[in-house]
Amino acid sequence: QTAICYNCPTEWADWGTQLRAIKAKTGITVPPDNKNSGQALAQLVAEKASPVADVTYLGVTFAIQAQKEGVVEAYKPAAWKDIPDGLKDPAGQWFTIHSGTLGFMVNVDALRGKPVPKSWADLLKPEYKGLIGYLDPASAFVGYVGAVAVNEARGGTLDNFEPAMTYFKALQKNEPIVPKQTSYARVLSGEIAILLDYDFNAYRAKYKDKANVEFVIPSEGTIAVPYVMSLVARAPHAAEGKKVLDFVLSDEGQALWAKAYLRPVRAGAMPKDVEAQFLPAAEYARAKTVDYGRMAQAQRAFSDRYLKEVR
Amino acid sequence: MELERIPVDVLGVAKTYADGTRGLQPTTLHVEPGEVLALLGPSGCGKTTLLRLIAGLESPDAGGRILFGGQEVTQRPVEQRGVGMVFQSYALFPQMTVEANIGYGLRIRGVAAAEERRQVGELIELTRLGGLEKKRPAELSGGQRQRVALARAVAVRPRVLLLDEPLAALDAKLKESLRDELAELLRRLHITAIHVTHDQQEAMAIADRLAVMSAGRIVQIGHGETLYRSPQHSFVAEFLGRVNRLERTPEAVRQGVLHIGGACIDCPMAWRDHDALLVRPEDIEVGPPQAGWGEARVEQRTFLGDRVQLRLRAEGQPPLVADVGRDSAFRAGDSVGIRIEPARLMSAARPPEGARPAAEVAPMNPQESAA
Amino acid sequence: MELERIPVDVLGVAKTYADGTRGLQPTTLHVEPGEVLALLGPSGCGKTTLLRLIAGLESPDAGGRILFGGQEVTQRPVEQRGVGMVFQSYALFPQMTVEANIGYGLRIRGVAAAEERRQVGELIELTRLGGLEKKRPAELSGGQRQRVALARAVAVRPRVLLLDEPLAALDAKLKESLRDELAELLRRLHITAIHVTHDQQEAMAIADRLAVMSAGRIVQIGHGETLYRSPQHSFVAEFLGRVNRLERTPEAVRQGVLHIGGACIDCPMAWRDHDALLVRPEDIEVGPPQAGWGEARVEQRTFLGDRVQLRLRAEGQPPLVADVGRDSAFRAGDSVGIRIEPARLMSAARPPEGARPAAEVAPMNPQESAA
Amino acid sequence: MKAAATTHPRWLLPACLAPAAVFFLAFWLLPVLRLVALPAAQGWQTYLAVLTDSRYLASMLDTLALSLAVTVATLVLGAAVGIYLARHAFPGKRLLLSLLTLPLSFPGVIIGFFVILLGGRQGLVADLGAAFGLERITFAYGLLGLFLSYLYFSLPRAIATYAAAAEAMNLQLEEAARSLGASRLRVMRDVWVPELAPTTLACGAILFATSMGAFGTAFTLASKFEVIPITIYNEFTNYANFALAASLSIALGLVTWAVLFMARHFGADPTR
Amino acid sequence: MRTTTTPAPFLLSITLLVSLFMLAPMLLSVMAGLVNNYSAGLKSGLTLRWLQEVWEVYGSTVGWSIALALGCVIGTLLLGVPCAYALARSRTRSARFFEELLTLPVAVPGLATALALILAYGQLTAFRQSFAFILVGHVVFTLPFMVRTVGSAFQREELRALEEAARSLGANFRQRFLGVLVPAVFPAIVAGSLMVFTLSVGEFNLTWMLHTPLTRTLPVGLADSYASMRLEIGSAYTLVFFIVILPVLWGLQYLAHQVQKHHGT
Numbered sequence A: 001q002t003a004i005c006y007n008c009p010t011e012w013a014d015w016g017t018q019l020r021a022i023k024a025k026t027g028i029t030v031p032p033d034n035k036n037s038g039q040a041l042a043q044l045v046a047e048k049a050s051p052v053a054d055v056t057y058l059g060v061t062f063a064i065q066a067q068k069e070g071v072v073e074a075y076k077p078a079a080w081k082d083i084p085d086g087l088k089d090p091a092g093q094w095f096t097i098h099s100g101t102l103g104f105m106v107n108v109d110a111l112r113g114k115p116v117p118k119s120w121a122d123l124l125k126p127e128y129k130g131l132i133g134y135l136d137p138a139s140a141f142v143g144y145v146g147a148v149a150v151n152e153a154r155g156g157t158l159d160n161f162e163p164a165m166t167y168f169k170a171l172q173k174n175e176p177i178v179p180k181q182t183s184y185a186r187v188l189s190g191e192i193a194i195l196l197d198y199d200f201n202a203y204r205a206k207y208k209d210k211a212n213v214e215f216v217i218p219s220e221g222t223i224a225v226p227y228v229m230s231l232v233a234r235a236p237h238a239a240e241g242k243k244v245l246d247f248v249l250s251d252e253g254q255a256l257w258a259k260a261y262l263r264p265v266r267a268g269a270m271p272k273d274v275e276a277q278f279l280p281a282a283e284y285a286r287a288k289t290v291d292y293g294r295m296a297q298a299q300r301a302f303s304d305r306y307l308k309e310v311r
Numbered sequence B, C: 001m002e003l004e005r006i007p008v009d010v011l012g013v014a015k016t017y018a019d020g021t022r023g024l025q026p027t028t029l030h031v032e033p034g035e036v037l038a039l040l041g042p043s044g045c046g047k048t049t050l051l052r053l054i055a056g057l058e059s060p061d062a063g064g065r066i067l068f069g070g071q072e073v074t075q076r077p078v079e080q081r082g083v084g085m086v087f088q089s090y091a092l093f094p095q096m097t098v099e100a101n102i103g104y105g106l107r108i109r110g111v112a113a114a115e116e117r118r119q120v121g122e123l124i125e126l127t128r129l130g131g132l133e134k135k136r137p138a139e140l141s142g143g144q145r146q147r148v149a150l151a152r153a154v155a156v157r158p159r160v161l162l163l164d165e166p167l168a169a170l171d172a173k174l175k176e177s178l179r180d181e182l183a184e185l186l187r188r189l190h191i192t193a194i195h196v197t198h199d200q201q202e203a204m205a206i207a208d209r210l211a212v213m214s215a216g217r218i219v220q221i222g223h224g225e226t227l228y229r230s231p232q233h234s235f236v237a238e239f240l241g242r243v244n245r246l247e248r249t250p251e252a253v254r255q256g257v258l259h260i261g262g263a264c265i266d267c268p269m270a271w272r273d274h275d276a277l278l279v280r281p282e283d284i285e286v287g288p289p290q291a292g293w294g295e296a297r298v299e300q301r302t303f304l305g306d307r308v309q310l311r312l313r314a315e316g317q318p319p320l321v322a323d324v325g326r327d328s329a330f331r332a333g334d335s336v337g338i339r340i341e342p343a344r345l346m347s348a349a350r351p352p353e354g355a356r357p358a359a360e361v362a363p364m365n366p367q368e369s370a371a
Numbered sequence D: 001m002k003a004a005a006t007t008h009p010r011w012l013l014p015a016c017l018a019p020a021a022v023f024f025l026a027f028w029l030l031p032v033l034r035l036v037a038l039p040a041a042q043g044w045q046t047y048l049a050v051l052t053d054s055r056y057l058a059s060m061l062d063t064l065a066l067s068l069a070v071t072v073a074t075l076v077l078g079a080a081v082g083i084y085l086a087r088h089a090f091p092g093k094r095l096l097l098s099l100l101t102l103p104l105s106f107p108g109v110i111i112g113f114f115v116i117l118l119g120g121r122q123g124l125v126a127d128l129g130a131a132f133g134l135e136r137i138t139f140a141y142g143l144l145g146l147f148l149s150y151l152y153f154s155l156p157r158a159i160a161t162y163a164a165a166a167e168a169m170n171l172q173l174e175e176a177a178r179s180l181g182a183s184r185l186r187v188m189r190d191v192w193v194p195e196l197a198p199t200t201l202a203c204g205a206i207l208f209a210t211s212m213g214a215f216g217t218a219f220t221l222a223s224k225f226e227v228i229p230i231t232i233y234n235e236f237t238n239y240a241n242f243a244l245a246a247s248l249s250i251a252l253g254l255v256t257w258a259v260l261f262m263a264r265h266f267g268a269d270p271t272r
Numbered sequence E: 001m002r003t004t005t006t007p008a009p010f011l012l013s014i015t016l017l018v019s020l021f022m023l024a025p026m027l028l029s030v031m032a033g034l035v036n037n038y039s040a041g042l043k044s045g046l047t048l049r050w051l052q053e054v055w056e057v058y059g060s061t062v063g064w065s066i067a068l069a070l071g072c073v074i075g076t077l078l079l080g081v082p083c084a085y086a087l088a089r090s091r092t093r094s095a096r097f098f099e100e101l102l103t104l105p106v107a108v109p110g111l112a113t114a115l116a117l118i119l120a121y122g123q124l125t126a127f128r129q130s131f132a133f134i135l136v137g138h139v140v141f142t143l144p145f146m147v148r149t150v151g152s153a154f155q156r157e158e159l160r161a162l163e164e165a166a167r168s169l170g171a172n173f174r175q176r177f178l179g180v181l182v183p184a185v186f187p188a189i190v191a192g193s194l195m196v197f198t199l200s201v202g203e204f205n206l207t208w209m210l211h212t213p214l215t216r217t218l219p220v221g222l223a224d225s226y227a228s229m230r231l232e233i234g235s236a237y238t239l240v241f242f243i244v245i246l247p248v249l250w251g252l253q254y255l256a257h258q259v260q261k262h263h264g265t
C-alpha cells in the first residue's frame, strides 16, 4: 500500500516523523519527496494526463494555482469542519493542515556580538552587511511570503508592491545571500546569520538542533501563511491518498505538526508544553493573514517586477 | 601444401568511382594458372583498383567481366570468390594471436578445432613462425607480420592469391631479404597470384610476368628481363630502372647515328628517326680515353659500395650517369673514354595515349573492349 | 650563399635517459670544418641521441663536453647554438607557406622584411622551389618538403647543419634521386654537417666520412670506401652491404686456406686463424667451370635489372649469393665455376665489446674518456 | 586512399542504423517536436519571447557572456595543465590526472556547493583571510563565484582533452622552431596554438554548450546573475508555463547547437 | 610521446594552482562529511554518523544510480555501436543529417527534453514510475557521445582493411562485425562507455524532472540533502558519492588503459 505525496520532504516540517506515523497507523507507505511547491505544481501539470502523485502538500498560493490548472480534486477529510473558513477551499480542493509565521531566524553566534535585529528597518542598517539572507522571491514561495510580509508591514497592499520594491532595493546595499531553496542548514552553519524564514524552522533549530538561534517577529508586523494539502485529480491510489489526508488532520497527526513547531490548523490540537516554546501570543498578534487568492494572483506581476528592478 | 591452380581472366573491366574518378580504363588481362603476375606502376595508376576488382571488393563498370578458371565471378562478393588477400598494412586482427589470425578463415568455415590446429601448424612451419603462435600482431616485427598475413591468406586454400604492396611498409634492408623469401614461398605454393607493387626490383624478383601500368591502363606486359631490356615505351624504360636520355641533332638523325663526346654510334634501325634515345647507367662503358670511344669528363664520383656512380659530361649531351665497377679508379676531374653498345640503346618515344598494351605473351582476348 | 665553417668536437659525451636507458656510451668525435659526417647504424644504436646532444636538444651526462669551433657550448640550449636542423618528418610549420617557413628563423631574428624576402628568394632558387612560394607544406610532394626543410635550416646561416634521416620518409625512387641532390647541395653549401641515416648507400653518397654505430658506440669511423672494403668488424661489413659468410674447417684453418666448391683459396695473413670469413656477393666471380676455380650449382636466378642475383650451392659452404652482370647467361640448375680474389675476403670476427672505435683519420683526442 | 565503397548489401547499413533511429525518433524527436509546437498555442510571438522581452534577452546575453568567458579561461588553463601533464613525468601523475578529471561525473549541485565551501562566508578563503586578520572575503554568491563554479566543471574536460592532444603533438615541430631560435613565447604562438587549434575548437564548443546548459550549479549558488536555464526553470516551476519554458529552451538549444555545428563544420568534432 | 626534463615554471605554477583549485573543495567536503560540526572544524572531532545517516536515507539511490549508469552503457552500446558503424560507412546526405540530429539532445536543455518525455509518455504509468523512464532519458542524452567516439574509430582506414580482410576470408557480416570490428574498436568502446557512465552517474538536469519519489538517483538525493539538510550530511553524501563512484571509474579507466596497451600497435 503506497501513496505518493509531492513535496513531503523529511527535513521540512518534520514530514519524516509524520510519514513514519502514517506508515505505523494506516499501513500506507509514503516515500519522502523533496520538491518544493513550485516544482510539485509543475510536475502535477506536466503529469496531468496521467498523474503519479496521489496527494500534494503546497504553499497556499500554489494550491490556488493548482486548482486553476485542474490538477487537484475536491475531498473533504474527516476533520473538515474543524478547519476555519478562509483556510480551506469551500469545495475541498485544498485545505490547510498547518501554518507558519514569517520572521527572522537569527543565528546569534554568527552575529559575532552584534545585536539581534528587531524590525524590518533594522535589517537595512549597515552593521548587518553580509549577514542577511532571504529566499528568492521570484523563485521560492517562502521568498514571496517574505515580500508580501514586508510590503504589508511597510504600508503596501496586494495591489501596491511599491514599499516591498523600495525595501528590497535598499536591502541590496547589505549584500544579502538569495538562495532559491530552503536554507535551514546554512543558518545553522552560520553561513547565513539572519534569514527571513518561518517560526517553525527557527524553533526546530533552537530546540531540536540546540543551536543558538532566535526567532524574531518584526515590530512592524508580518504575515502568517497556511500550508495546505489536496487530493490529486485522478490520483492512481486515491483511496490511500484520502487516508493520508485524514491522518494528517487527525488529533495524532496535528499533534505531530505541533511538536515540529507548526501551528496546527485545528487549534485544539496544540499541546501546552509545545505552546510554551513558541514566542508569546502577544508577539504573534502582529502576524496578519491576507487574502491568499489575491496573493496568488499578484505573484506573477510582483516576480517580474522584482526580477527587473532588484539587481 | 598443394593448392588449386586456375587461370584468371579480366575482360574489358573498367572502374569509375562514385566521385567520377576513372580508377581504371577498360582493361583485359589473362593470368596463367599458377603464374605470379606483378602489377607495377607509379602511385595512382590503378594497381589497387584492378586488384580490388579482381578480389570482388569493388564492382566493375557495366560490361566488364571477371572469370576465375573460366567461370564468371563478376557478381560474386569477395566472401564467395575464394581469394586470399594480403594487404599493405597486413590488416592482422589486433586482438587475435598469430595462431588465431591464421586460423580465422578456417573457423569461419566451421573446420573442426583439431583440424584447424593441424593446418595452422603446417602453415606456421611453412612460414617459419614457430614459437610465435601465441603472440599478438603488435608484438611482431614487420617481417613476421607479413608472413602471418600470407599464412592467413593461404590457410583457406584460395584459388587466387592477391597481394597489395605486401612489402611497402618495411624498411629497405628488411624489404630486400623478405622479397627473396616471398618469391620463394610463392614458388613453393605454386598458386595463381597477383602482386601489386611500385618497386621494380621487387616485381622482377617475385613475379613471373610484369604488367606495367600508367594512368589507369596496362602499358606493357611481359617477363621482367624483356621489359627491362626492350621496353616499348620510354615510360616502361624509366620505370624499371634509371636511364640517361641521349639527344640527337637533326643532322645525326639524318645520318642515322648518335653523337656522344665526339664519337659516333650507329643507331639501331628501329629507332633511326627518333630524336632522343635512352641508355641505362650500367650500359655506358667507361675506360681510359681511346680511339673510337667518346670523350667525357668525370664531374662527380660517388662510391656506393657494390658500384661507383660517375656523373659524366660529354660533348653534345646532357650530363650522363654511368654505373661502373667498384674498383673503378676514375675520380672527379678525370678525362675518360666512353662507349655504348648500340644494342643497348632504347627508344625514348612515348606511345600515343590509349594504345593497346603491348603484350609479349598475347592474352587470349575473347572480347576486348574499345579503350 | 657562403656559410661559416667550424670544427665540431664531442668529448667523452654519454647520455643516460631518465628511465635509465643508456642512449649513448661515452663518445668522442671530431668533425672537420666543412666536412659532411654520416652517423650510420641500425635502429636504436644511438644516432639520434648523439645528434640531439650535439644540437642541444638533450643534455649530456656529467663530464661530457661539446665544442663548436673550439668554444664550449655544452650548457647552451638549442636556441643559442646556431645549428640548423632537418628532421625526419621535416617538421614544417603546417600553417605557414613555403616562404614563411623558410623565412621563419630570419623573422625570429628580427631581420627586416625586405632583407628576409631577398634571402628567402635566394634559398628558393638554390633549392629549386621557384613557383611554390605560396604553397603550404600539405600541398607539397615529399621531395619538395625535404628541400623546404633544408632551406629553412640553412636560412639562419647555422654553423653546423644537423640532419636526422632526412630521406627516410620518401619512397625508394624519390630517395635515390634526392640523395644525389642533397649530396650536391651540401657540397655547394660547404657547411659542417652531420647526417644521420640507417641507409648505407645514402651515407656513402652524401658523406665525406662515415661513423658506424652499434649499441650506443661508434665502432668504426672513416671514408665510405675504406669501411666498405676493409671493415675492421664483421658488424661494419654486414651493415654496409650484403655479405656471405664462408666457413673454415679446423683443418683449413691449420693449413691457412679456405675450401670452397673443391677449390682452395689462400687466406690473407691477417685472418689466417679466423674460423669464418666474409665475402660480398659482387666479389664472387662466376664463370664456366674451369680448372683452379671452385664448383657450384645455381639454385636460383633472380633478374634485378642492373644485375642478376644467383643463389649458389658450393660444397663445404652454406648457400652463397653472388651478384653478376645482367647479361649473365647462367640459369637455375647450371653448374658454374666460382672464384674469389683472396684480397676481397674480410674478417668475420666481432671485436670485443667496449673496444675503442677504430679511426682511419685519428680524431684529435684531448681527453678521451675511458669507454 | 579515399573511402572505398566496399560492396555491402543495400539493406545492411539501414538495418544497423534502425535501432538507434527508432529509439531516437520515439524518445526524443517526436516528443520534442510536440514540445516545440506548444508555444504556438499561445500565439507565434511566444517563440520570440527571448527577443521581445528585455528580461529574457538580458538573461540570454548574460548567459552567453558568462559561457564565453568561462570557455576562454578554461581553454587557456586547461591547455597549460594538459600540456604540462603530457610533457612531464612525475610520480602520481596518473592519479592526479584521474582526480582532475573526476569532476566530469559530478552533478552541478556538488560543484555549486564546492564553491560555497571555498568562497562562502564560512569558506576556506574567508577563514584564511580571517586568520591573517583580513575581513572575511566572500565571492561565492557573486559573479565570480558563478564563474569559478563553471570553471570547475569545465576544467576537467579541457584538461583531459588537452592532455591527450598534447600527448599526440609533434615534438619535432617545437624542436624545429627552437633550433631556429624561437623563444618559449614564439613556440607557443607558432607551434602550440596552430597545432592545438582543432582541439581548441572542438573542446571550446563542447565547453560552451555545457556552460550554456548548466543548471544545477547556478541553482545551488543562486547568485543574482540569472542564467537562462534558471529563467527556464522559474517559468516552469513558478507558473507551470510550459509554453514559455519551451520557447526559451528552443532559443537556448538553437544557440548551443549552432556553436556545436560550426565547430564540426570547421572540422573539429566536439562530442568525440 | 617522450616526456621532457626541460623545466616549465610557468606551466608548472598554473598546474599547481589549478590542481589546488580542483582538489581543495574535494578535500574540504570529505572533511566536512567526517567532522561532528563543520563550523567548529576538526576540533569538534571525527565521526561516521553522518555517513551512516546518509546511508540510511539515501543508500538506495547509490545502487540505483550505478545500475542506471550501467544500463545506460549497455543501452548506448546496443544502439550506438551498430549505428556508429552505419554512419561511418555511409556517405549519404541523410546519414549526415541523422548524425546532426543525434547531437541535438546535447544542445537542448535537459529540462526541455524531460518535459517532452513526460508530456509524450507520462500516461504510461508503469513506465513513467519506473527507472526505465529515467534510463530512456539518459540514453537519449548520452547516445551521441557513444556514437561519435566509436564512429571515429570505425572510420579509421585500417578498420576498412580489417573488414575487407575478414571478408576475403569468407566471414559474413555478423561474423566480421562481432569477431573483428568490435574487438578492433574495443578501446573506443571502452572510452565511450566510460564517458557514458560518467555522464549518466552525474546527470541531474534531466533526471530531476524524470524522477519520481520512488525513483531517485544519487544526484537528485544530493541536491535534496544539500538543499534541506545539514551541511555535514550533504558533505557526507558527497563522500559516499566519491567512495562509490571512484572505484568504478578507476576500474573502467584501468580497463581502458589495459585495452589501449593491448591493442596499441
Ligand SMILES: Nc1ncnc2c1ncn2[C@@H]1O[C@H](COP(=O)(O)OP(=O)(O)OP(=O)(O)O)[C@@H](O)[C@H]1O
Binding pocket: B017, B018, B019, B021, B022, B023, B024, B041, B042, B043, B044, B045, B046, B047, B048, B049, B050, B198, D001, D002, D003, D004, D005
Ligand atoms: N574510393 C575511391 N574513390 C575515388 N577515387 C578513387 C578511389 N580509390 C582510388 N581512387 C582513384 O583512382 C585512381 C587509381 O587509384 P589506385 O588506388 O588504384 O592507385 P594505385 O596504383 O594503387 O596507387 P598507390 O600506389 O598510390 O596505391 C587514383 O586516381 C585514385 O585517386
Ligand SMILES: Nc1ncnc2c1ncn2[C@@H]1O[C@H](COP(=O)(O)OP(=O)(O)OP(=O)(O)O)[C@@H](O)[C@H]1O
Binding pocket: C017, C018, C019, C021, C022, C023, C024, C041, C042, C043, C044, C045, C046, C047, C048, C049, C050, C198, E002, E003
Ligand atoms: N627519451 C628517451 N627516453 C628513454 N630512452 C630513450 C629515449 N630516446 C631514445 N631512447 C633509447 O636510447 C637508445 C638510442 O636511441 P636513438 O633514438 O638515439 O636511436 P637511433 O639510432 O636514432 O634509432 P632509429 O634509427 O630507430 O632512429 C634506444 O635504446 C632508445 O630506446
Ligand SMILES: NCCCCNCCCN
Binding pocket: D103, D104, D105, D106, D107, D108, D109, D153, D210, D213, D214, D215, D216, D217, E199, E202, E203, E204, E205
Ligand atoms: N557532468 C558535468 C558537470 C556539468 C555541470 N553541468 C551543470 C548541470 C547541472 N547538473
Ligand SMILES: [Mg+2]
Binding pocket: B047, B048, B049
Ligand atoms: Mg595502391
Ligand SMILES: [Mg+2]
Binding pocket: C047, C048, C049
Ligand atoms: Mg633516430
